[in-house]
Amino acid sequence: MSDRTLPDYDLQKAVHKNNVIGLWRLMTGFRLTYLGATLALGISALSKTGTYMLLRYFVDGYFGSDGATSLPVIYIALGFIGLAGLEGGFTFLSGRLAARTSEGITRRLRNYLFDHIQHLTFTYHSGMQTGELIQRCTSDVDAIRRFFAEQAIGMGRIILLFIVNFTALMLLNVRLALFSIVLIPIIVVVSVIMFKKMSKIYEQYQEQDAVLSTILQENLSGVRVVKAFARQEYEKNKFERDNMEKYLRGKRLMFINALFWPGSDLICGAQMMIGYVMGAMMAIRGEITPGTFLAYMGLIVWIIFPMRNLGRLIVHLSTGQVSFGRVTEIIKQTREPLDQGRTFDQPVRGEIRFENVEFAYEKDCPVLSEISFTVKPGQVVALLGSTGSGKTSLVNLLPRFYDYTAGRVYLDGVELNSIARRYLRQQIGIVEQEPFLFSRSIRENITYGVGREVSQAEVETAARAAAVHDVICTFPEGYKTLVGERGVTLSGGQKQRVAIARALLKNPRILILDDSTSSVDTETEAEIREALQTLMRERTTFIIAHRIQSIMDADLVLVMDGGKIVQKGTHETLMREENGMYRKIFEIQTRIEDELEKEIAGVGH
């Protein structure tokens, strides 16, 4: 039960077109254990067979006509117990080894997927639905676990039981043995067909279950709408329809189940009858001893009944393979190398130069082109432009979230694409418009990614500077309060200030800010602005600007449109450009100020 380290294996090597080979490779490091599980199953099957052989010996010895008893009965009794101990012990051992294999493989797979996903590029993430990814990491991984824990080993068990018991039957009597398996092919075929059909119907049943869940979920989330329009009866009817559909599908599923089990019972029963009658006749004719017949009756059960489970296993084996295929889709993506490239002992100074930079998500479709400008360390660059003008794409190049496709970017004179991503990202702090917080404590959110032990005093200093300390103190458990569903829900402004505190602790040389706020409350706006001012001190800062203040204070304003810089300069120089876009913005502002005064004057005093 120790937390032993998992066998090391790069799962990317397990990717193979053929899922069976892939699954085999996935077992690397666990194959011996799994082999052990299979062997233990074999021994356990042998012990079971041994029990029936011992029974035969006992019956023939004590009840037989010759009455030739060789062993005292106490040994036979102990023999039964011993064999049962062997059988049970090895069954248990097999279960343990199989569990170690399946749980171990699954854990390695889970860890790998988790790490892999956080190393995949943004190009991959933006093209992939979160729900779909999670589905693969959970349901599909669990299907793979079941493949190893139940299906593959279950198949092995059935096959071993068959081989061992059939061999024993052959040893007892060849003719009888052959008669005992005449209907087996039919049992297998019928069970495969039926289980295929059942799993299809089961899927339909599950689909309807999902539909019903969605309806319920929507009804609960939209309860105010339902009530506001007094649509209770309508909703009841709607739910009733789909509820009934689920009932009907369940009925169909159950009907086929109700057919399969007694149906297969009959076939298995017929096979048993054939064997029993044959065996009994041979025993009457004296071709076999009563003890042999007795043993035979025990053995045949273990050949016939497991066979009808074969169908279920065969059908499920294929779902395991499909799941593995879906998981490999993720695994085979290439990671973004974090440490490849140059690193430096000291932090960067923060001088940035763009030279004719171009960037395209897809070939021949540039979202940025002809981008050239220079920022000195500690300067503030404001980016101005409409949605889709390329502001975000531009700042995404700095931490190498994406790599530019043409031109050059220099950081302190070093080509950006040659700097290792991890080092680079350590130099850059990002505060987004609506920052993502994790459902951990506030403290953990602030220290997230700092990568060192942080004292409470330090956390509080950062929170004070970010103007969020007082807010945190009003929460029930202060800094230990959980964020999200299980704790407090933070407003957009509060989230932003937590992100500012986080960035302050990280102490980066370069800063990327989205300074808009969705909050209407202007008092927090002032607080946020103040916090931002603290944060920007002595750092090269890129601001995606929504506020006049940040633009006026900027050392460089880039007005962007259609992926290009259309105007460049400071507030003063840009105001001098008569027909520039920048000037128009400010003309509107003054107009609004005039309007406000007029408005207030208009209502009188």
Add this chain to the structure above:
Amino acid sequence: MSDIDTFEEEEFQTRFSGKVFRRIMGLLKPHWKTVVGFLITIAVVSALDSVFTYLTKQVFDLAIVPKDLGMLRRIAIQYGSLLVIQAAMVFLFIYMVALLGERIRYDLRQKMFNHLQDLSLSYYSRTPVGWIMSRVTSDSERVADLMTWGLLDSTWAVVNIITAMAFMFVINWQLALIVLGILPFLLWIAIEFRKRILKQFRDVRKYNSKITGSYNENITGVRVVKALGREKENLREFSGLTGEMYRAGYRAAWLSALFLPSVQMISAVAIGAVVWYTGAQNGLLGMTIGSVHAFVSYITFMMWPIQDLARVFAEIQHAIASAERIFSLVDAVPDVVDRPQAIDPGSIHGDIEFDHVYFSYEDEKPVLSDFTLKIRRGETIALVGPTGGGKSTIVNLMCRFYEPKKGVIRIGGQDYTGLSLHAIQSRIGMVLQTPYLFSGTIRDNIRYGRLNATNEEVEAAARLAGAEVFIKNLEKGYDEPVGEGGNLLSVGQKQLISLARAVLARPEIFIMDEATSSVDTLTEALIQKGMEKLMEGRTSFIIAHRLSTIKRADRILVIEDGSIAEIGTHSELLRQRGKYYKLYTKQFRHEMSQALNPFDVDEKSNGHKKAGDDLLPALGD
């Protein structure tokens, strides 16, 4: 689906409660014929299992040993016909019990759903959606399983054990006594095992939902993870979690693997005892080969009923806890219900009066205190003020989602608690701040406002609400699906649809909670126009955030700390230079900087009517 998975199930430690158990069994009453039917068939199936073993004993003792082929034929025929009878019985019981199970699931779900529709908003505000979902989905399954398969399995097991014991006593009472002595021990071991296994599987489920949660956060927050270089630390944490999962899963697996061998081992001791006792006695206790075979078979296969009984016993407590939660939902009493003599006056288009109204949620501090207000029919009231001041509460009371704790609300001079809920709510049109749509097409969603509206009426409503432009631009137009919760549409589009929905409902009172989240300017203008249309001639309450809306109101109420801080028209309030003045200038500057958003400038430079041309004149008039 994943929503339910991630919802962590709370631990419960309920003791076996007879009352709840009786109530569960009460649910079976209407189906008693099916219950009796499947209980009889399963009893027959179970008894036949023991008979088969007895018949094989007879094969030995009456056919093989005396070498009587005729007897063999007779027994074989009996055996064969019983097999067919048993198969028919198996079909019947599976069909009956499964059908009953589905039926009970259906009934429980419908019962809960229907009751949920009648519960008041207060229930929803204190009960998480995930909790309710689990009741309707997994708890109903568990209870139905107990009532059907649980009942069936335990009946089968009990009958099987009893008949097997009976046959053993018939064959040899001394040996049967040995088996009977071991039986309780066997059962006890099995139940203890099952309980532990069940607990392990609950742990596995718990860790599983944690793992799902971790994936979810790391994927949705991948930008932050990358930006802050948290990859290593995250993997370390996650590996700790999968380690816990590994241990729980491993333990559950090997406990399960240990279960059957242990039971088998005890059975083997029983067989050993039988063999030894038989062999050690003179004359073998009168045992025959057939008797030995029968004893070995009975003992070996007793393992299965024992296992079934143990499973049912272990699960019964959880199922009862599930049932308790279901009953707590079904028993929840709605706070707001129709009074016995509630009437529907046919119209609620009259003056509205809040007369010294007090209100608080859940015994907390009062949200509204001594709130008095008279609204003339057709008047538009704008509610402004800080969050938590009581604006939403006024609206909630108006819709009668809640009722005043003290004081009276009158519509057309009559206390509105004298009217039926339907009379009020079916005549109110409401647009929420975060508009909610149901999956289906746009047409379906608009029609939600009036179910019997024709397509023409639906489209006319969309036109009036200003939603038509964007709908026409969609590939399938009105038949475009909106996705779960309307998620395929933007917030602005959802709001336009919900406006159209309210228009179609032809309400007598219109209530709107304006969205604070930014909507692009074009959509914003459309929403404004749609609202205007809706407010025409209707008494309207607007929780307002935009200046243009506020200014258009007949009266503006500044709500603060549960009471009216200021009241009057726009100009009156501005002149007061009080709270409204502050709020107004703040908001003015805010909208100004919004208008400074380069997006607007872009639009303008492209020749669109925008901020400068549109917003300002609106403010000026």
